[in-house]
Amino acid sequence: MDQPSPTACILVVGNEILSGRTKDTNSGWLAERLTKLGIRLREIRTIPDVAETIVAVVNEVRAKYTYVFTSGGIGPTHDDITAECIAKAFGVPWELNLEARAILRSNYASDDDLTPARLRMATLPRGAALIANPVSKAPGFRMENVYTMAGVPRVLQAMFDGIAGELVGGPVLLAHSVVGNVAEGRIADGLAALQARHPDLDVGSYPNVRPDGSFRNAVVLRGPDRARLATVAREVVSLIEGLGGTASDEPPL
Amino acid sequence: MDQPSPTACILVVGNEILSGRTKDTNSGWLAERLTKLGIRLREIRTIPDVAETIVAVVNEVRAKYTYVFTSGGIGPTHDDITAECIAKAFGVPWELNLEARAILRSNYASDDDLTPARLRMATLPRGAALIANPVSKAPGFRMENVYTMAGVPRVLQAMFDGIAGELVGGPVLLAHSVVGNVAEGRIADGLAALQARHPDLDVGSYPNVRPDGSFRNAVVLRGPDRARLATVAREVVSLIEGLGGTASDEPPL
Numbered sequence: 001m002d003q004p005s006p007t008a009c010i011l012v013v014g015n016e017i018l019s020g021r022t023k024d025t026n027s028g029w030l031a032e033r034l035t036k037l038g039i040r041l042r043e044i045r046t047i048p049d050v051a052e053t054i055v056a057v058v059n060e061v062r063a064k065y066t067y068v069f070t071s072g073g074i075g076p077t078h079d080d081i082t083a084e085c086i087a088k089a090f091g092v093p094w095e096l097n098l099e100a101r102a103i104l105r106s107n108y109a110s111d112d113d114l115t116p117a118r119l120r121m122a123t124l125p126r127g128a129a130l131i132a133n134p135v136s137k138a139p140g141f142r143m144e145n146v147y148t149m150a151g152v153p154r155v156l157q158a159m160f161d162g163i164a165g166e167l168v169g170g171p172v173l174l175a176h177s178v179v180g181n182v183a184e185g186r187i188a189d190g191l192a193a194l195q196a197r198h199p200d201l202d203v204g205s206y207p208n209v210r211p212d213g214s215f216r217n218a219v220v221l222r223g224p225d226r227a228r229l230a231t232v233a234r235e236v237v238s239l240i241e242g243l244g245g246t247a248s249d250e251p252p253l
Numbered sequence: 254m255d256q257p258s259p260t261a262c263i264l265v266v267g268n269e270i271l272s273g274r275t276k277d278t279n280s281g282w283l284a285e286r287l288t289k290l291g292i293r294l295r296e297i298r299t300i301p302d303v304a305e306t307i308v309a310v311v312n313e314v315r316a317k318y319t320y321v322f323t324s325g326g327i328g329p330t331h332d333d334i335t336a337e338c339i340a341k342a343f344g345v346p347w348e349l350n351l352e353a354r355a356i357l358r359s360n361y362a363s364d365d366d367l368t369p370a371r372l373r374m375a376t377l378p379r380g381a382a383l384i385a386n387p388v389s390k391a392p393g394f395r396m397e398n399v400y401t402m403a404g405v406p407r408v409l410q411a412m413f414d415g416i417a418g419e420l421v422g423g424p425v426l427l428a429h430s431v432v433g434n435v436a437e438g439r440i441a442d443g444l445a446a447l448q449a450r451h452p453d454l455d456v457g458s459y460p461n462v463r464p465d466g467s468f469r470n471a472v473v474l475r476g477p478d479r480a481r482l483a484t485v486a487r488e489v490v491s492l493i494e495g496l497g498g499t500a501s502d503e504p505p506l
Contacts, residue, residue, distance in 0.1 A: 016459055018294045020284030021428055021473065027299070031273030041271045044299035046280070049457075076438045077458040078445040117441030135462065154462045175274055185329045188370030192331040204302075205330040206269055209388065209407045220274065 005040045005170030006066035012046040013054060013072040013082050014151060026071045026156050033160060038169030039067060049073060054085035062089070062146050067167065069160075072151030074140065076117040082148060083141070087125035090143050097124040100139050107137045132162045173202075174252040176221045176229035178236040182245035183207075184217050190239045191219065198232055226252065258293045258423030259319035265299040266307060266325040266335050267404060279324045279409050286413060291422030292320060302326060307338035315342070315399050320420065322413075325404030327393065329370040335401060336394070340378035343396050350377040353392050360390045385415045426455075427505040429474045429482035431489040435498035436460075437470050443492040444472065451485055479505065 016022040027044045034041045062068050073082030087094035100122035121138040131140035140149040140159045149159045195203040202222040219236045240247040269275040280297045287294045326335030340347035353375035374391040384393035393402040393412045402412045448456040455475040472489045493500040
């Protein structure tokens with residue numbers, strides 16, 4: 001199934017996600033965007049605001065994947081340690097970035113407004129390329145293949161929109177779903193045979209319980225060719241109908 | 254800040270999460286439950302349906318954390334490979350579990366209904382202790398400190414409810430929030446001083462953009478003692494009001 005596509009990892013930095021207080025929506029949003037760009041997301045990792053952990057994990061994953069996207073920990077407060085950790089991971093100084101300082105300065109009336117806390121948001125790894133923040137100015141930044149972005153969803157999304165054009169994707173994998181009312185246990189043998197017949201596609205089966213307690217099962221075919229997915233989807237529909245079920249065919253958008 | 258508390262890692266197994274098609278809600282739900290049990294969640298990792306990856310990551314994290322909870326990949330279809338991978342990780346056979354078979358059998362009219370696909374759900378690592386599934390019968394299982402559960406949220410939640418009583422927690426960390434309308438950049442120095450004065454508490458600062466474009470900032474104090482959190486929360490309120498802002502104090506439930 002493996003294509004020579006670029007790969008990615010998302011690192012979510014933040015105690016508030018691990019405590020359950022804040023629900024991470026950034027990963028799901030980025031996952032959809034990366035899929036549409038033809039970049040295969042291979043890992044999402046959420047880690048605490050602990051410097052040694054952030055440094056070690058950044059160095060592990062930046063060697064392993066084409067792209068790394070981090071979310072969270074680049075604000076002005078004492079618990080915002082991501083930028084400093086990225087500098088450590090790359091073995092470069094963490095220092096005032098004059099371009100970032102100028103961007104922040106333009107947001108305020110006078111130099112006096114550039115408090116030490118605010119200047120923390122302009123203190124970046126040496127060599128960082130800035131990522132624009134059209135929402136609240138304080139920029140994200142890129143070091144080689146590591147893109148460091150804010151945790152606030154609206155800011156992260158705006159930052160990603162600004163960099164998406166520079167990412168290099170591979171073939172886009174489309175997902176064609178067939179949703180049926182035949183239990184997984186009855187359709188499983190047929191699906192395994194289908195996967196074996198079509199090794200170029202990725203055949204997934206995802207059951208769900210609806211609020212009324214009834215089950216539905218989504219068979220998802222993934223591959224780059226829309227017409228081919230549609231052809232194989234008809235086989236899935238036949239499989240479900242042959243087992244006495246009904247199916248709805250949902251082509252990719 | 255570190256307490257001698259039990260730690261945990263959540264492993265989410267599934268291509269459908271990495272593609273962005275399905276949004277992971279299990280991690281956030283489990284994170285809240287673990288926090289309330291006094292178990293410190295230290296990592297959430299989402300990985301693909303790739304056997305070598307699952308085996309390697311399970312072995313990495315089960316050595317590192319008190320508890321590991323996995324979600325997904327234990328159904329009857331060809332892409333459900335978690336149980337087989339857990340067996341490999343523990344170096345034990347993956348074989349029919351008679352207790353699990355009996356549970357599945359009770360769900361059907363005759364032995365003929367126990368198709369090879371359904372029996373896959375009763376094929377477990379040797380030595381596995383079953384985790385009851387009151388929703389759809391097919392059990393999860395525990396191997397030492399690794400709890401393997403379903404990916405369907407309703408099933409995962411029911412499984413976790415069944416095992417929560419056997420988990421050993423430490424002191425429960427409560428989260429006391431003070432939400433204010435002073436920007437992080439202005440409150441940051443005061444918060445750093447507050448954190449320095451109260452090293453026994455964990456002081457976090459989480460900005461958010463509201464739909465109307467305005468900002469709010471939540472200062473979250475974490476610690477085991479409700480009264481002490483309330484005392485320090487009053488300092489946060491004073492800090493915000495001293496900067497000309499307004500604050501609402503939200504004690505833990």
